[in-house]
Amino acid sequence: MRHYIKYYTATAFAFLLLIVAAPAFAQFGGGSDQTYTAGGGTNTLVNPLNVGSLCSLLKEMLDVLLIFGVPIAVLFLTYSGFLFVKARGNPKELLRARKNFTYVILGIMLFLGAWTLGQIVASTINTLGAGSGSSGAGVCR
Numbered sequence: 001m002r003h004y005i006k007y008y009t010a011t012a013f014a015f016l017l018l019i020v021a022a023p024a025f026a027q028f029g030g031g032s033d034q035t036y037t038a039g040g041g042t043n044t045l046v047n048p049l050n051v052g053s054l055c056s057l058l059k060e061m062l063d064v065l066l067i068f069g070v071p072i073a074v075l076f077l078t079y080s081g082f083l084f085v086k087a088r089g090n091p092k093e094l095l096r097a098r099k100n101f102t103y104v105i106l107g108i109m110l111f112l113g114a115w116t117l118g119q120i121v122a123s124t125i126n127t128l129g130a131g132s133g134s135s136g137a138g139v140c141r
Contacts (some may be wrong), residue, residue, distance in 0.1 A: 055125060062118045069111050076104045 051057045086091035121137040 038095055055122065058118065061114055065111075066115055073104070073108045073111065076107070082103045 049057065049060070049134050051060055080097065083093070083097035083100055
């Protein structure tokens with residue numbers, strides 16, 4: 001149990017660190033390179049992520065997770081099917097394979113549900129932002 005607590009604490013810390021650092025990436029807005037003057041010279045600050053807001057950063061992260069998550073989900077589903085074949089009628093092994101399959105399906109449902117919820121939240125923010133005038137239009141693109 002302690003191992004899981006350490007793992008989830010480290011994961012939560014990494015996610016929190018990402019969320020705290022996100023405004024530094026989005027401080028200039030627009031996601032383009034910015035030029036500033038300091039110390040008598042002109043310098044260019046390059047934004048490698050090309051995101052202009054926290055919302056667009058989260059959208060990009062969800063898209064990357066979807067790109068990597070779907071093939072991984074297919075691999076786990078294939079492994080679950082392999083466990084059924086490997087069981088060969090053994091009740092203990094069939095129970096293990098059935099449990100694995102259930103967890104794989106629940107994981108896929110949670111994964112796609114989180115992505116869907118993110119899309120719904122982004123479209124809701126866009127709808128609310130578009131109704132409040134030109135200053136809030138297109139908050140999450």
